[in-house]
Amino acid sequence: ADEARIALDNIADRAGNLLHPTLRLGVAGLSRAGKTVFITALVHNLLHGGRLPLFSAAASGRIARTYLEEQPDDAVPRFAYESHIRTVLDERLWPQSTRAISELRLTIEYESASLFSRMLSRGRLSLDIVDYPGEWLLDLPLLDKDYATFSAEAIERARLPSRAAMAGPFLAALDAATLDAPSDETTAVQLSQSFAAYLRACRNDRTALSTLPPGRLLMPGDLEGSPALTFAPLPVDPGRSYPRGSLAAVFARRYDAYRNVVVKPFFRDHFARLDRQILLVDALQAINAGPEAVKDLETALTDILACFRPGASSWLGSLLTRRIDRILVAATKADHLHRESHRRLEAIVRRLVDDAMARARFKGANIDVIAMAAIRATREGTVNDPAGPLPVIIGTPMEGEEIGRDRFDGLRETAVFPGDLPADPGRLFDAKRPREPIRFVRFRPPRLERNAEGLTLSLPHIRLDRALEFLVGDRLA
Ligand code: GDP
Known part of the structure; x- marks a missing residue:
């Protein structure tokens, strides 16, 4: 029955695809990894002509129009984009996190990069964004x-x-x-x-x-x-x-x-229909909690990534006809670190998913790792310290956040020295190493800047455009 159901879904999806090209993008990550913020920022930047220099279709001016449309699945809750973006922009607060699955369809009309296709017609791609808790993927091994x-x-x-x-x-x-x-x-x-x-x-x-x-x-x-x-x-x-x-x-x-009634339907109805996947990882939280948490995150990520390439003899492996061909593992909240540490964050997450990546690549998936902030809540600065200039990040801490004896009221900007990540990721697994935690303060979302013409600029980010390029760029070529 499961096989028949998936086969039918696939036929329906493919038929729909001929008339109306779509890409189903899964957004997963453990609770509070940043899924809601990522989707909200992605949609806002695409709808409002965000600054996306590394997203080639946008950078070369080939995106003609973007709009939200009725989603294809009537029984799946809609991702509450409008209310989330209002919370971020009007209240400068973070939206309510993901609790269950939700979906949103964003359609992009574009000019093809090749002259030949351009003469045929304007292209149109619907991005069906499917948001779901990464915790649910950890259930697959239970089958x-x-x-x-x-x-x-x-x-x-x-x-x-x-x-x-x-x-x-x-x-x-x-x-x-x-x-x-x-x-x-x-x-x-x-x-x-x-x-x-x-x-x-x-x-x-x-x-x-x-x-x-x-x-x-x-x-x-x-x-x-x-x-x-x-x-x-x-x-x-x-x-x-x-x-x-x-x-x-x-x-x-x-x-x-x-x-039977919880795990299998999720994989059959939702997971088996994805084309691409982004997996968001809050590595900073685990790093701060210490080696046990880092090791445990490594186990969880390995288990999660294994879902994308299940063995052919397993229940899911025998059902999956559509293979997710691109997987992006993104370390979120990079705006909590100075730029100098972004490469290190990337190296750490790469190390956490090393084995899983090798296996997925071996089985034909294109997989990459980046450090990203879907919404950049801080800017960078330097503070003169007796020991020399110190790279800091500047933002407005949320009301009630504390560093040492300072407690913030949510109104004033503050410079924070976040600390350094180790250059050697292996050190994070070492229980004997004295720990220098990252100073992890929750900042409020940024105030939107205006440009010289008085227009409000879109939400700032770090490498959201690189994520978009990897996940959908080739479909807009
Ligand atoms: P979800 O459970 O995966 O949906 O997580 P959310 O998207 O709700 O994110 C959880 C929290 O992480 C938010 O409330 C923010 O405090 C923080 N966060 C997520 N993404 C970012 C980001 O790009 N920058 C910053 N500074 N904080 C973020």
Whole structure:
């Protein structure tokens, strides 16, 4: 049934494509990586003639018109672009982050770069942007794991020293549970909630862990409270069959439901239809949290990238007929660093996805890494320090942000010395290395500048144009 469904979707998409060329661009990243900000900035820059010198179609003046259109999928929430951009421009605040899947269609009318195609007609490309939580991709490996295997791995992970503080209450609840006692809903909900609370606690700023499946327990979307999301791993004995209606039997059934009614439909209906993908990564947060968080981010990224090139014998591999041919891994929020550190940030993320990249390339995907800020909230400056000139970034910290004893009111600009990233990415994995954290202050979105003619300029960014060139440039050639 899954195969038939995907085949039909593909035929429909291809037929539609003949009349109306489209490109389905997936935007993924773990929670707070910057998906909402990225899509908002991308759309704003394309609609309002942003400064995009590295995006060749725009730079050479070949983009004739851009506009938002009705999206193709009626059952998918629309990406709330209008409300997000208002928050950024009018309130100078950050928009509400991604909680579930959403979609937006942006159509670009362009002149082809080649004289021959130009004579035929003006080109038109619809960019269907699909925004979804990266956490959901971490569920793919669950499709090949039964309940006992999932449980054993999840419990082993919960017992890691780095997770001890967060997992304590859940592990205690687990000790108190009787697996073959008849399941009552109060216990089931309590166990499931304490498991979800532990997963969420692992995502806090200090620990910043990333590998935390099942993804919907972190990002439930519209399924919160459903039986398929009300389970937890239990120390079940793989060889044993538990009595009907027992806690272990009920959770095993719900775990299967989770895989069948939650995980599979997402991959079948959405993931299998993507043409290109950008994966956003907030490496700075993990770097600040220390080596455990960096290693965990590496694991999560490797697992996520593996989704784009699944083995042919796996459930997804056997279904994927359309192959994502370009993947961009983008380290976000580069405006938190001085330009001198951008290359280092890029090198760090490259190192995190090294193995996964080699594998994807081997299987024919074009994959690249950049450091980017979809919205640049800072500018650069130099402060004279007794030790010499110090490169700083200047921006308006959000109300309530603190550095040392300074607490900001959200009104005044401040210069911050962000600190340096190590030149050797390997140092970030070294637990014995003394850490010099990056000074990570949340800045407000920038005030829009006006040019000499008094026109408001579009949102500033760092290398958003390079991202666009990689992801869609060839389709506008
Ligand atoms: P999502 O969960 O992936 O949708 O994440 P968001 O796009 O909502 O971003 C989470 C937060 O990261 C935002 O509220 C901002 O504080 C910050 N952020 C994201 N992108 C940028 C950026 O380009 N520059 C700066 N300075 N901050 C950003």
